[in-house]
Amino acid sequence: MSLLKKIDQWAVTQPDTLAFIWRDRTLTYGELKAYSDSLAHWIAAQYSDDAPIMVYGHMQPEMIVSFLACVKAGHAYIPVDTSIPTERVLRIAQSSGAKLMLAASDAPDLPLTVKAGDALKALFMTDKPAPIKQENDKNFYIIYTSGSTGNPKGVQITHSCLTSFTDWMTSDFDLGTGKVFLNQAPFSFDLSVMDLYPSLVTGGTIWAIDKDMIAKPKELFASLAASGTEVWTSTPSFAEMCLMEPSFNTEMLPSLRTFLFCGEVLSNNVARQLSERFPNARIMNTYGPTEATVAVTKIEVTKEILDQYQSLPVGRCKSDCRILITKEDGTIAAEGEKGEIVIVGPSVSTGYLGSPELTEKSFTIINGERAYKTGDAGYMMDDLLFYNGRLDFQIKLHGYRMELEEIEHHLRSSSYVKSVVVLPIQKDGKYDHLLAVIVPEDHTFAKEFQLTSAIKKEVASLLPNYMIPRKFMYQSSIPMTPNGKADRKKLMSEVTA
Structure with a gap:
């Protein structure tokens, strides 16, 4: 049975079950099917080609109605979040060749914009199911x-x-059916796919939190407490931010049984704190780029894993894919030897839309299967993948080549460091020194230089002197992007202004 038919079947067996909740707005499975079918009929009548359709908004229920309607009508959808600047929205429209943008909220004034709600209101609700135009090699989303x-x-x-991704999630993660999934990531960030489709195909309920809630902690934690979340999906940075609230624990979320993390490095410290506050919940660490459909590896982070590995593994590859570690000369690295992570299998994208040169640079065919050269550094040990940061996060400072994320990892091991981002500071067109922006743990030092000295002393046995940042800056929090990742660009602009 196709993915869309699996979702539609819940409209028959449990039409009144809530599929989506955002603030005071809800969407049942019966409504999801009826609205998406009707909108699909309208799209099919208005647009006979298969050009992709942009869907603009944030967490409105019309977003997922529009997603399914587009695909049912034979079009891939392009999720565009309200946080994306208008200029970038225009560039996406131009490069994608989209002729329609369905807007679930106020959108840039483009000729191709149609409000999703208005489109639905203009329709008579049809009892006819949408003619699902599905082909395995056709784009679902972009x-x-x-x-x-x-x-x-x-x-x-x-x-x-x-x-391939959804089958793996529903078969290997023991998610069950009818669970409440937290949705933290905007739909333009593929981490959202980790909760959206596993929830919909298993008859679950998505509880969406938006960017305004995240900016107001009191409102955020009130929403979390009311959610009944059983499956939590987020970046590690978002969970780390939540851990700053003392009441963020199993009393706030008594039904929580699974944490799903992707998009960033999950630190040992964050995982350990979560395991202490939520002793009944599994912590699943995963890895994968957008180009390989969200994630391709997983591991449950148990106490044994936490004790064994200071730098957590990202897990074993799913059964229908393979992980290769390649050296600079293209040969396969030995076990334990670092190289570039290459993903092979059916999860791998067909490439970048309208960009054959970029596609050729990053994608290839290995033994008849699609493969993606991730640009990530890593190594394999005991059948486990270990992620070592971006190859393009490597810099050369005073003649030494170093990885910024490796330095961050060791700084996080300090008992005085809650979170950290390391920035390479340039002078006269070349790297001059490293700056560590740190959110400190509680401490008793009266002066910042004393705290800096204590941190340097702790990491001196872990890092060579040339890799210890020259300057340290202390803040109460690390800014995050709308996707929930550490906002390195904003930090850099602030420290160099």
Whole structure:
């Protein structure tokens, strides 16, 4: 049974079950099917080609109605969050060739914009099911990520890519059926796919929290307490932010049984705190780039794993894919030897929309299967993948090559450090020194230089002197991007202003 039909079947067996909750707005499975079918009929009548359709908004229920309607009508959808600047929205429209943008909220004034709610109101609600035009090699969605040239890249995810991912999630993660999934990530960030489709195909309920809630902790934690969340999906940074609230524990979320983490490094410290506050919940660490459909590895972070590994592994590869570690000369690295992570299998994207040169640079075919060269550094040990940061996060400072994320990892091991971002500071066009921006743990030092001295003393046995940042800055929090990751660009602009 196709993914869309699995979702639609819940409208027959449990039409009144809530599929989606956002603030005071809800959407049942019966409504999801009826609205998406009707909107799909309208799209099919208005647009006979298969050009992708942009869907603009944040956490409105019309977003997922529009997603399913687009696909049912034979079009891939492009999620565009309200946090995305208008200029970037225009570039996505131009590069994708989209002729329609369904807007679930106020949107940039573009000729191709149609309000999703207005489109539905203009329709008579049909009892006829949408003619689902599904092909495994046809795009299901396209997510735009940042490109090194400054132009966004459209990652194409096909029906078969998403089916491979969703089948793995529902079969290997013991999620069950009818669970409440937390949705923290905006739909333009593929981490949201980790809760959206596993929830919908298992008859679950998505509890969405938005960016305004996240900016107001009192409102955020009130929403979490009311959610009944059983499956938590977020970046580690978002969980780390929540841990600053003392009441964030099993009393606030008594039904929580599974943490799903992706998108960033999960530190040993954060995982350990979560295991202490939520002793009944599993902590699942995963890894994967957008180009390989969210994630391809997983591991449950148990007490034994926490005690054995200071730097946590990201797990074993799912059964229908393979992980290769390649050296600079293209040969396969030995066990324990670092290299570039290459993902092979059906989860891998078909490439970047309309960008054959970029596609050729990062994608290839290995033994007849699609493969993606991630640009991530890592190594394999005992069948486990260990992530070692971005290859492009490597810098050369005073003749030494170093990885910023490795330095961050060791600084986090200090008893005085809650979270940290290391920034390379340039002078006269070259790297001059490293700056550590730190959120400190509670301490008794009267002066910042005393705290800095204590941190340096603790990490001196872990890092060579040339890798210890020259300057330290202390803040109450690390700014986050709308996707819930540490906002390195904002930090850099603040410290260099």
